[in-house]
Amino acid sequence: MKQKINQIEGGITAPKGFYAAGAEAGIKYKNRMDMALVYSETPCRAAGTFTSNVVKAAPVLWDKKIVESSPFAQAVVVNSGIANACTGKQGMECCEKEAECAAELLGIPADSVLVASTGVIGMQLPLDRLTEGIGKLAAAKADTPEAGLDAARAIMTTDTVHKQIAVEVVLGGRTVTLGGMCKGSGMIHPNMCTMLGFVTTDANISKELLQRALSADVVDSFNMISVDGDTSTNDTLLLLANGMAGNPEIVCEGEDYDTFCAALHFITTYLAKKMAGDGEGATCLFETRVVGAATKEDARVLAKAVICSSLTKAAIFGHDANWGRILCALGYSGARFDPDNVDLYFQGRSGRIQIFGNGTACDYSEEEATKILSDPEVTVLADMHMGEAQATAWGCDLSYDYVKINADYRS
Amino acid sequence: MKQKINQIEGGITAPKGFYAAGAEAGIKYKNRMDMALVYSETPCRAAGTFTSNVVKAAPVLWDKKIVESSPFAQAVVVNSGIANACTGKQGMECCEKEAECAAELLGIPADSVLVASTGVIGMQLPLDRLTEGIGKLAAAKADTPEAGLDAARAIMTTDTVHKQIAVEVVLGGRTVTLGGMCKGSGMIHPNMCTMLGFVTTDANISKELLQRALSADVVDSFNMISVDGDTSTNDTLLLLANGMAGNPEIVCEGEDYDTFCAALHFITTYLAKKMAGDGEGATCLFETRVVGAATKEDARVLAKAVICSSLTKAAIFGHDANWGRILCALGYSGARFDPDNVDLYFQGRSGRIQIFGNGTACDYSEEEATKILSDPEVTVLADMHMGEAQATAWGCDLSYDYVKINADYRS
Numbered sequence: 084m085k086q087k088i089n090q091i092e093g094g095i096t097a098p099k100g101f102y103a104a105g106a107e108a109g110i111k112y113k114n115r116m117d118m119a120l121v122y123s124e125t126p127c128r129a130a131g132t133f134t135s136n137v138v139k140a141a142p143v144l145w146d147k148k149i150v151e152s153s154p155f156a157q158a159v160v161v162n163s164g165i166a167n168a169c170t171g172k173q174g175m176e177c178c179e180k181e182a183e184c185a186a187e188l189l190g191i192p193a194d195s196v197l198v199a200s201t202g203v204i205g206m207q208l209p210l211d212r213l214t215e216g217i218g219k220l221a222a223a224k225a226d227t228p229e230a231g232l233d234a235a236r237a238i239m240t241t242d243t244v245h246k247q248i249a250v251e252v253v254l255g256g257r258t259v260t261l262g263g264m265c266k267g268s269g270m271i272h273p274n275m276c277t278m279l280g281f282v283t284t285d286a287n288i289s290k291e292l293l294q295r296a297l298s299a300d301v302v303d304s305f306n307m308i309s310v311d312g313d314t315s316t317n318d319t320l321l322l323l324a325n326g327m328a329g330n331p332e333i334v335c336e337g338e339d340y341d342t343f344c345a346a347l348h349f350i351t352t353y354l355a356k357k358m359a360g361d362g363e364g365a366t367c368l369f370e371t372r373v374v375g376a377a378t379k380e381d382a383r384v385l386a387k388a389v390i391c392s393s394l395t396k397a398a399i400f401g402h403d404a405n406w407g408r409i410l411c412a413l414g415y416s417g418a419r420f421d422p423d424n425v426d427l428y429f430q431g432r433s434g435r436i437q438i439f440g441n442g443t444a445c446d447y448s449e450e451e452a453t454k455i456l457s458d459p460e461v462t463v464l465a466d467m468h469m470g471e472a473q474a475t476a477w478g479c480d481l482s483y484d485y486v487k488i489n490a491d492y493r494s
Numbered sequence: 495m496k497q498k499i500n501q502i503e504g505g506i507t508a509p510k511g512f513y514a515a516g517a518e519a520g521i522k523y524k525n526r527m528d529m530a531l532v533y534s535e536t537p538c539r540a541a542g543t544f545t546s547n548v549v550k551a552a553p554v555l556w557d558k559k560i561v562e563s564s565p566f567a568q569a570v571v572v573n574s575g576i577a578n579a580c581t582g583k584q585g586m587e588c589c590e591k592e593a594e595c596a597a598e599l600l601g602i603p604a605d606s607v608l609v610a611s612t613g614v615i616g617m618q619l620p621l622d623r624l625t626e627g628i629g630k631l632a633a634a635k636a637d638t639p640e641a642g643l644d645a646a647r648a649i650m651t652t653d654t655v656h657k658q659i660a661v662e663v664v665l666g667g668r669t670v671t672l673g674g675m676c677k678g679s680g681m682i683h684p685n686m687c688t689m690l691g692f693v694t695t696d697a698n699i700s701k702e703l704l705q706r707a708l709s710a711d712v713v714d715s716f717n718m719i720s721v722d723g724d725t726s727t728n729d730t731l732l733l734l735a736n737g738m739a740g741n742p743e744i745v746c747e748g749e750d751y752d753t754f755c756a757a758l759h760f761i762t763t764y765l766a767k768k769m770a771g772d773g774e775g776a777t778c779l780f781e782t783r784v785v786g787a788a789t790k791e792d793a794r795v796l797a798k799a800v801i802c803s804s805l806t807k808a809a810i811f812g813h814d815a816n817w818g819r820i821l822c823a824l825g826y827s828g829a830r831f832d833p834d835n836v837d838l839y840f841q842g843r844s845g846r847i848q849i850f851g852n853g854t855a856c857d858y859s860e861e862e863a864t865k866i867l868s869d870p871e872v873t874v875l876a877d878m879h880m881g882e883a884q885a886t887a888w889g890c891d892l893s894y895d896y897v898k899i900n901a902d903y904r905s
Contacts, residue, residue, distance in 0.1 A: 443582040
């Protein structure tokens with residue numbers, strides 16, 4: 084796979100035929116955009132991955148049905164502020180009415196409207212404000228970078244920055260574009276997908292391969308990040324492909340499929356890392372790369388144990404080279420290895436040092452370690468010397484602000 | 495089991511023939527006791543449970559060997575400040591020399607000396623200060639309540655209070671006493687046992703049944719608490735029985751064994767709850783009781799998921815009735831249930847209210863909920879309506895101080 088992936092400006096409106104909008108609907112927040120629309124001028128094949136939580140929010144149940152049984156999807160309506168989770172029958176009815184309202188205003192079938200919500204669990208969505216918001220979105224929708232940016236901003240909750248990206252690749256002689264946006268800052272420990280992520284593309288690809296590409300991708304992208312170990316009830320990642328790039332339809336695995344997957348992975352990894360680095364209260368992106376693991380699954384489990392360890396995260400926040408906590412986390416991860424045969428390194432923009440090897444601490448400089456740990460992106464590299472498998476996981480440090488944000492999120 | 499369990503004053507020196515001491519050895523801390531001794535005037539049968547972490551500290555490896563292959567144990571030497579974990583060969587040699595030194599001074603075999611360490615991972619213990627400390631301990635040992643208290647204080651690290659207890663039961667017409675102490679405040683997510691816990695008893699009981707009683711006990715006591723989800727490299731729980739109460743030896747399961755187990759459980763549950771409530775930075779003990787689960791294992795998994803959820807813990811710190819996070823944690827625990835058929839209650843000294851049922855929020859008073867959540871002991875009660883199994887787990891809230899303590903623990 085030698086295909087060049089070209090990062091370009093913009094987000095979900097970068098691919099041909101995709102429109103977006105953001106609007107102030109006053110769902111829960113005041114004086115900020117809290118609803119977003121993604122719309123394609125032609126019907127799209129849709130793929131999705133959803134939370135593995137037994138408690139699934141109403142929009143997750145709605146979208147699963149659409150992705151699995153509708154031939155096409157053409158719009159996504161998103162709100163922030165209220166998650167529409169643990170809302171019983173009323174919550175499901177709300178999704179239906181939301182879709183019907185958008186369908187009428189956009190002139191498309193209700194079963195091609197996807198919905199997504201994020202925010203407080205347990206509250207019912209105010210249907211009147213929601214439908215009013217959909218009216219604003221339908222009127223404002225545009226295929227401009229600004230409209231894409233509005234949508235990326237509207238879906239934020241405790242996020243401090245919006246998260247979007249777009250790339251181009253050539254498939255069958257045609258330029259194909261993919262765009263993505265996501266939100267997520269807390270309750271981030273996705274299992275099957277992320278908090279809320281939306282990827283658009285004008286690629287022409289069969290529904291089956293679209294879903295296959297997405298399902299394979301999340302294992303090493305969104306499923307490898309964690310902010311706080313809490314798997315949300317609303318995790319949703321949607322991928323819409325409208326085929327308008329005009330490339331020969333991708334109907335089987337091969338070079339074009341691989342290129343598409345690589346471009347998709349570029350998007351999802353970028354967004355996943357952005358999400359981890361913008362974790363609630365985070366002061367840095369905390370990456371753990373495990374190499375030399377016995378199996379791929381071991382590598383994933385080891386890398387995630389480190390980025391999930393509260394003690395390690397607090398030490399990273401304090402720029403404290405407390406590597407014992409890292410070895411401890413590897414040790415309780417569940418993967419087998421020989422502690423006397425592990426090499427640990429800290430790595431940042433300022434350099435790389437080995438801190439542990441041959442079963443004991445290396446003779447490293449604490450000063451140098453602290454310098455590396457003060458970088459905005461800190462990497463722990465662990466060589467397990469057990470085999471060839473590798474994996475990378477992303478998280479963030481644990482700060483006072485995480486507690487502050489979450490001790491009183493509802494007020 | 496109708497036997498009365500009588501809580502009495504004191505700790506590990508309450509049972510007949512047990513001595514203790516605390517001493518200032520300057521291992522890492524200054525101007526505070528940081529070494530402790532537990533000693534029995536006659537040889538004891540010993541049982542132990544140890545960390546499940548792949549990375550096991552040197553003292554854990556030492557004690558496992560003694561518990562498994564020595565017929566008797568007669569002393570435990572404990573230090574705080576340095577964990578003697580990830581210290582390679584030198585760390586193991588240190589345990590050996592520590593045991594030899596204590597053996598010589600106490601006039602007992604070296605393979606009847608257990609050792610335990612807690613503190614920073616990766617540093618080597620200063621052997622000179624350690625042996626000097628053992629000298630002080632051997633000279634100061636006494637069978638008084640004061641000596642037991644000294645030991646309970648000396649093993650503390652970030653603990654804010656010492657933790658000890660003693661109980662009496664009658665076995666075969668004789669009064670049998672059990673005493674216990676423990677330490678633990680961070681890196682607390684025991685798996686097979688706790689950070690450091692020591693239980694002494696003058697009961698006469700076979701080594702096999704002593705170990706059986708302890709192994710069965712930890713599943714519902716120390717293994718049901720968590721402060722931060724990090725399973726330590728040093729977790730150790732030791733149980734010493736010197737038989738000096740003179741009860742007919744317990745050699746098979748039956749009424750006496752059950753009474754002994756009940757007394758042991760009284761001790762371990764008390765200490766486990768004390769540890770959870772004194773979790774690093776904790777402002778309250780956070781209990782989750784699951785009833786109506788399909789299986790005992792499901793009940794344990796569900797209860798632990800709630801007390802381990804960072805988001806839930808932060809909400810408890812904020813006295814915020816954010817029950818959605820509790821339902822979310824139950825949902826990702828891995829146990830199966832029907833979210834529409836779960837009842838959730840908050841319970842504290844100020845009363846009990848239902849907050850969730852029939853798939854939606856109950857009409858409860860936020861004021862009343864906040865009052866309950868401001869209690870020093872907060873309980874979440876979850877009825878899963880799936881079966882008959884129950885379990886209780888204990889943790890604490892997540893506060894600014896947890897981050898403060900752990901961002902710079904080593905300095």
